Amino acid sequence: MISNGRYSLLFNALFTLFMVGPLVVVIGVSFTPTGYLEFPPSGLSLRWFAAILDNPDFIDAAWVSLKLGIASATVSTIVAVPAALAIGREKFSGREALQALFLSPLTVPTVVLGIAFLRLLSVLELNGTFVGLVLCHAIIITPFVLRLVLSSVVGMDRSIEKAAISLGASNWTVFRRITMPLIMPGIVGGWVLAFITSFDELTVTVFIVNPSTTTLPVRLFSHITQTTDPLIASVSTVVILFTVALMLLINRFYGLDRLLMGETK
Amino acid sequence: MSFLEIKALTKRFSETTAVEDFSLTVERGEFVSLLGPSGCGKTTTLQMIAGFEQPTSGSIILHGRNLAKIPARKRGLGIVFQTYALFPHMTVEQNVAFGLEMRGIPEPDRRQKVAAALDLVKLSHLAKRLPKAMSGGQRQRVALARALVIEPELLLLDEPLSNLDAKLREEMQLELRRIQQEAGVTTLLVTHDQSEAMALSDRIAVMQSGRLMQLGTPFDTYETPKSTFISNFLGKTNCLNARLVSTTGTASTLVINGIEVSGPSVNLLPGDVMASLRPERIDIVESSDGHTEAKVLERIFLGDQWLFRLETKLGELLVVRRNRGRREAEPGENVFIVWQPEHLQILPASRESA
Amino acid sequence: MKSPQNMKPWLLSGPAFVLFLVLLLIPLVMTFMLSFNSFSFYGGIEDVYTFGNYIEVLGDSYFYEIFLRTFLIALITTVFCVLLGVPEAYILLRMRPLARSIMLLVVLGPLLISVVVRTLGWAILLGNNGVINELLQSLGLITSPVKMLYTSGGIVAALVHVMIPFMIIAVWAALQRRDPSAEQAAESLGASPVKVFTRIVLPQAMPGILSGSLIVFSLSASAFATPAILGGRRVKVVSTTVYDEFLNTLNWPLGAAIAVLLLASVLVIMLSWNRLIEKRYTGVFE
Ligand SMILES: Nc1ncnc2c1ncn2[C@@H]1O[C@H](COP(=O)(O)OP(=O)(O)OP(=O)(O)O)[C@@H](O)[C@H]1O
Ligand SMILES: [Mg+2]
Numbered sequence: 001m002i003s004n005g006r007y008s009l010l011f012n013a014l015f016t017l018f019m020v021g022p023l024v025v026v027i028g029v030s031f032t033p034t035g036y037l038e039f040p041p042s043g044l045s046l047r048w049f050a051a052i053l054d055n056p057d058f059i060d061a062a063w064v065s066l067k068l069g070i071a072s073a074t075v076s077t078i079v080a081v082p083a084a085l086a087i088g089r090e091k092f093s094g095r096e097a098l099q100a101l102f103l104s105p106l107t108v109p110t111v112v113l114g115i116a117f118l119r120l121l122s123v124l125e126l127n128g129t130f131v132g133l134v135l136c137h138a139i140i141i142t143p144f145v146l147r148l149v150l151s152s153v154v155g156m157d158r159s160i161e162k163a164a165i166s167l168g169a170s171n172w173t174v175f176r177r178i179t180m181p182l183i184m185p186g187i188v189g190g191w192v193l194a195f196i197t198s199f200d201e202l203t204v205t206v207f208i209v210n211p212s213t214t215t216l217p218v219r220l221f222s223h224i225t226q227t228t229d230p231l232i233a234s235v236s237t238v239v240i241l242f243t244v245a246l247m248l249l250i251n252r253f254y255g256l257d258r259l260l261m262g263e264t265k
Numbered sequence: 266m267s268f269l270e271i272k273a274l275t276k277r278f279s280e281t282t283a284v285e286d287f288s289l290t291v292e293r294g295e296f297v298s299l300l301g302p303s304g305c306g307k308t309t310t311l312q313m314i315a316g317f318e319q320p321t322s323g324s325i326i327l328h329g330r331n332l333a334k335i336p337a338r339k340r341g342l343g344i345v346f347q348t349y350a351l352f353p354h355m356t357v358e359q360n361v362a363f364g365l366e367m368r369g370i371p372e373p374d375r376r377q378k379v380a381a382a383l384d385l386v387k388l389s390h391l392a393k394r395l396p397k398a399m400s401g402g403q404r405q406r407v408a409l410a411r412a413l414v415i416e417p418e419l420l421l422l423d424e425p426l427s428n429l430d431a432k433l434r435e436e437m438q439l440e441l442r443r444i445q446q447e448a449g450v451t452t453l454l455v456t457h458d459q460s461e462a463m464a465l466s467d468r469i470a471v472m473q474s475g476r477l478m479q480l481g482t483p484f485d486t487y488e489t490p491k492s493t494f495i496s497n498f499l500g501k502t503n504c505l506n507a508r509l510v511s512t513t514g515t516a517s518t519l520v521i522n523g524i525e526v527s528g529p530s531v532n533l534l535p536g537d538v539m540a541s542l543r544p545e546r547i548d549i550v551e552s553s554d555g556h557t558e559a560k561v562l563e564r565i566f567l568g569d570q571w572l573f574r575l576e577t578k579l580g581e582l583l584v585v586r587r588n589r590g591r592r593e594a595e596p597g598e599n600v601f602i603v604w605q606p607e608h609l610q611i612l613p614a615s616r617e618s619a
Numbered sequence: 620m621k622s623p624q625n626m627k628p629w630l631l632s633g634p635a636f637v638l639f640l641v642l643l644l645i646p647l648v649m650t651f652m653l654s655f656n657s658f659s660f661y662g663g664i665e666d667v668y669t670f671g672n673y674i675e676v677l678g679d680s681y682f683y684e685i686f687l688r689t690f691l692i693a694l695i696t697t698v699f700c701v702l703l704g705v706p707e708a709y710i711l712l713r714m715r716p717l718a719r720s721i722m723l724l725v726v727l728g729p730l731l732i733s734v735v736v737r738t739l740g741w742a743i744l745l746g747n748n749g750v751i752n753e754l755l756q757s758l759g760l761i762t763s764p765v766k767m768l769y770t771s772g773g774i775v776a777a778l779v780h781v782m783i784p785f786m787i788i789a790v791w792a793a794l795q796r797r798d799p800s801a802e803q804a805a806e807s808l809g810a811s812p813v814k815v816f817t818r819i820v821l822p823q824a825m826p827g828i829l830s831g832s833l834i835v836f837s838l839s840a841s842a843f844a845t846p847a848i849l850g851g852r853r854v855k856v857v858s859t860t861v862y863d864e865f866l867n868t869l870n871w872p873l874g875a876a877i878a879v880l881l882l883a884s885v886l887v888i889m890l891s892w893n894r895l896i897e898k899r900y901t902g903v904f905e
Contacts, residue, residue: 005812008710015707016725022740022780023729025750029743037743039750079635086631098632101639108647109841109885111858112878115865116646119653119875139642142635159350162317163408165337166344167364167415177363181354200733203843203858207865217844220735224742224848233743236736243732251724260727261788 023240030233037228048234058235061219065199068130068215072137073145073194079138080145081187085179087146088153103143113140114207121208128210136208137198144197145190148259152186189254196246266329268293268451269419274323276309276475283309285475287323291453296445298454298462301472302498307455310472311421314453316340328418338367343412343450347424349404351396357383357407358392364415382414385444402433409441413448420445420452426461438464459499463487471495493612496541502610503547503582507540509533509611517611521579528609537614544585546608549573549593549600556601561594575602654875664871672876682860682877686884689856692771692846693839696778700835701828703779704786708827709820711787712794730784734844741777742768742848769853777845782838786831793827794820829896836892837885857881 004012029037033045052058080102086092087099105113117136118127126132156179164178202217209218216239223232250259267290276284284306291297299307312318314325316337325332332340352360361382365375383389386406396404405425412420425441426434442465445452456462462469463483471479471486479491490496493504509531510518517528521540528540550556559575559582571593573584584602586593594600629636655668676682711722729737744750745767752764767773797820805819806812843858850856855863857877864874 004710004713008706008713011706012710012722015703016722018703018780019725019729019783022737022744022777023732024740025743026736026740037746039743079638082631083635086628090628090631092625092628095628098636101643102635105643107837107885107889109837109858109878109881111841111843111861112647112650112882113643115861115871115875115878116650117642118865119649119871120642120646123649135638135642138638142639157348157350159346159348160352162315162337163344163346163350163411164352164363165317166315166340166342167411168338168341168367169363170338173367178352196731200731200735202733202735206843206862217733217735220733220739221844221848224735224739225851228742232739236733236739239733239736244728247724247728247731251720256727257720257723260730260784261792 026233027237027240029230030237032230032233035229037230037233048230049238051231052234052238055231057214058216058219058231061214061216064130064213065216068133068137069195069199071130071134072141072198073191075134075138076142076145076194077187077191080142080190081149081183084146084149084153084186088150089158099146102146105140106143110140110203114204117204118207127208128213130213132208133205133213133215136204137201140201140204141194141197144193145187148190148193149183149186152183156182185254189250189259192246192250192254193259196243267291268295268328269453270324270326271310271314272324272326274310274313274325275321276306276313276318277321282475284313284320287472287475287477289470289477289480291451293451294449296442296452296454296465296467298456298466298469299472300456300459300462300469300498303457305472306475307457307472308423309475311423311453311455314419315342315344315421341415341417343415343417343420345405345408345412345420345422345425347427349396349408349428351404351407351411353396356393356395357388357399360396360407361411361414364411368415378414382410385413385447386410386440401429402437405429405437406440409444413444413450417450420448420450422452422454424456425454427456427458434461441465463499471498490541490610490612493539493541496610496612501544501583501585503542503544503580505540505542505580506614507538507611509535509538511535516606519609519611524578526579526609527606528611529607531611533611533613539612539614541610541612542582542604542608543610544572544583547582547584547602547604549584549586550603551601553601556603559600559602561596561598561600564593564596575600577602650875651879653872654879656872656875658870658872660870663869672873673880675873676876676880685855685857685860686880688771688854689840689858689881690884692774692778692856693836695775696782696839697832697836699775699779700783700786701832704783704831705790705821705824705828706816707783708787708790708794709816709824712791726787727784729780734781735848737781738777738845738848741773741780741845745773745776745849768849769851771850771854773849774846774854774856777849778839778842781842781845782835785834785838786828789831789834790824790827793824793830797823826896829892833889833892833896837889840885840888841881 025039028039028041030048031044031046032038032041033043033047083098083102087095117132121127121132121136160182161174161178164174169177200217201215202221205215206218206221209215220232220235247256250256269291271287271289274284274287275282287306287310289297299310301307309318313320314332316332316335352363355363358379361379362375365378370378380389383392386409388403388406388410391399391403396407399407408425426437429437438461454462454465466483468481469483469486470477473494479486479495486495487499490499496502497504505521507519507521507526510520512518512531512533512535515530517531519526519528519538519540526540557577557579559577561573562576562581563574565572566588569588571586571588573586573594575582575584582602653664654672655670657665657667657669657671659665707726711719711726714722746752747764747766747768749768751767752761755761756764802815802819805815810818841858842856843862846854846856847859847862850859858881861874861878861881864870864877
């Protein structure tokens with residue numbers, strides 16, 4: 001294996017700085033004892049973290065986001081797993097069109113999705129409701145679940161199922177005892193990725209929330225566009241830490257590279 | 266009535282005919298190999314017996330039962346797949362127990378049978394391992410144990426050894442034969458490896474383009490192939506274009522490359538034929554009396570054997586000679602060759618070779 | 620023929636299909652129709668269908684400027700993602716496994732962190748009293764703050780940060796299938812590291828670069844959070860304009876027309892880009 005030279009390592013160091021810098025700045029700012037965004041902070045204070053507790057707006061929004069993420073990831077997984085089984089292993093006309101449809105939320109600009117959902121939900125008088133949010137988020141995140149489940153379905157040796165059948169297993173037993181466990185990593189990975197995507201979603205959500213269903217990203221967004229106090233930095237720091245914790249968990253059990261770029265090696 | 270009777274089995278896919286008019290009977294306890302080149306329909310035949318493919322026509326009767334309407338999971342056959350198809354999320358023990366579980370066999374019985382099966386394949390010490398932590402040969406044994414533990418009426422093996430390296434393959438051949446005989450199970454093996462088929466089977470069924478070409482014991486098939494295709498497929502041979510001049514009850518006369526040669530009696534009409542002479546049946550001698558003259562073009566050392574390429578009046582010939590630790594003729598040297606007329610196989614002129 | 624075998628895939632994908640039909644296809648059609656509705660500030664959306672909204676958008680240099688700016692920002696972002704992402708992907712692939720898995724967390728991890736949060740970081744960096752200006756001033760390189768917040772340049776910087784993981788993923792996918800010994804072979808034939816990169820690695824990375832560019836470009840062209848926070852009302856792009864039409868001006872039909880034009884141009888660009896890639900690369904790679 002050819003190793004990296006000196007310039008490569010320098011490039012890598014600068015690149016790391018570029019990637020991490022903005023996040024470090026946010027975290028740094030959140031510890032400021034002053035009332036404005038300063039970096040590096042002139043002291044270390046937890047004042048702005050304490051302030052989060054006095055702002056039920058943010059805490060409520062975080063709860064909405066959490067519930068929304070769990071609900072929409074679950075809805076999406078429930079519909080995407082059977083769809084992936086059909087697309088991944090059956091031959092039928094319309095298969096490719098169906099796959100393109102299920103992946104299309106990745107290509108349609110999110111603002112377009114946002115106003116389309118807004119239009120539909122206002123006609124159905126569901127605008128701003130939690131149910132409406134869950135369904136719309138399920139659409140946006142289904143491509144992620146589908147892709148991961150599909151790759152584990154396609155990667156599975158079908159003679160394993162034949163072996164189970166030849167040993168006397170019924171269709172249902174084959175699915176429960178063999179197929180499910182084998183595509184489980186894809187399902188779990190897909191669910192987690194879907195959850196995170198929903199948890200972070202702003203562009204679509206901003207069109208379809210109302211004050212009682214405001215999510216954390218929307219709350220942060222409207223706060224940032226109105227005022228600039230270190231409170232947004234401390235909330236952001238909490239978001240960063242939460243995401244990093246989740247990320248390390250994924251990396252431990254599934255592999256971040258596998259989650260984001262499919263099977264490696 | 267035979268144990269397994271396959272009658273006029275045919276399978277057509279949209280464009281190709283994978284298996285055509287294939288008939289075969291197998292006796293109880295017998296080990297039969299389906300041998301043929303890639304794409305000749307071996308797997309398709311096996312899949313139809315297993316119940317994973319529907320035959321276009323024909324019937325499969327096992328122990329008096331017509332399998333046509335019986336779904337794969339009710340056929341009770343033991344199958345070993347080319348990729349082993351072990352359940353990767355289950356331990357060796359759980360893999361082997363799966364079929365027993367499906368049959369609702371109670372726990373103590375199950376455990377005992379699993380232990381016996383693992384004993385048979387000599388894997389008792391690895392019962393708690395996951396397949397991914399095992400070598401190819403060990404996985405192969407697990408797959409065998411899993412198929413055998415349900416005491417199948419018929420064991421189907423699809424290229425079970427093709428994923429193993431050469432040395433391990435030889436070991437596993439012996440192992441497979443031992444296990445099959447100990448279990449006494451009727452076995453159908455699919456392979457494209459002629460030496461494997463010959464080493465393992467009681468009878469070999471040679472297939473070509475979906476059809477059964479020849480059926481017989483390994484020895485008979487090797488010694489009296491019905492066509493140059495089979496002769497070539499089962500080991501090396503020298504194929505020579507020849508003309509059959511006459512044949513009597515005891516001998517025949519041929520002309521190869523303008524030279525008259527005698528051969529065994531055959532049941533063919535005079536005219537164009539193919540003459541096949543196995544390399545190991547030709548002897549190299551030093552004295553000239555009446556023998557054919559030859560010049561060594563190339564010589565390859567194979568350890569236990571020498572392989573020669575010779576130029577003769579009949580054409581180029583391959584000759585194999587056992588290594589007896591003596592000096593052998595070198596390229597450029599002139600030698601003489603001799604063979605017994607009855608070792609010349611006279612076959613119908615094949616269509617493909619012009 | 621409607622045997623149960625033929626129904627199975629449709630039964631399996633039925634729930635997802637219904638969901639997508641009701642929540643994606645129908646709303647998109649409704650939006651398309653909405654873009655033809657006329658609108659008055661007193662009566663709201665009227666049941667009259669005209670090309671008025673399109674004529675208004677296509678006839679106004681104000682909107683031209685917004686579309687031009689949007690695609691220019693997307694283009695420059697894509698170029699920077701290629702320039703930075705391709706070498707980084709290659710460097711990552713050559714790292715030892717441990718270093719690589721740590722670097723992957725650093726490089727890909729931000730993808731999972733909210734775009735709002737990441738953009739906030741850039742806002743703090745780029746402000747007139749921000750980290751970069753303070754640093755440059757204290758180093759004596761500049762005397763008065765350089766305006767970076769509320770500029771297209773600032774948006775590009777943050778968008779590169781947001782989008783570059785996609786480029787790295789695409790290039791990584793293309794490169795990891797390569798045979799590393801080809802590089803060793805080139806080196807053994809006397810090629811310098813730069814030559815190895817340009818002659819051996821780059822051609823193999825090309826399919827990944829092209830597909831990564833497509834992803835980065837289309838995501839950048841429709842990005843909302845970053846231009847909204849860093850550009851505000853001053854540097855408007857298409858998506859923030861749509862947002863304003865919908866939630867501030869409340870002229871939904873006009874907003875829908877702008878959105879349809881965005882969707883159409885993104886699709887046209889994607890399809891022609893794909894066509895280009897297919898023409899050049901089918902047959903060469905798998
Ligand atoms: N599902 C299918 N649809 C169409 N054609 C098929 C299908 N399965 C097999 N065939 C064709 O049938 C022929 C026989 O295939 P089969 O798999 O039985 O060959 P094989 O003898 O097992 O070959 P190998 O040694 O390569 O495994 C081939 O020409 C193959 O292309
Ligand atoms: Mg086969």
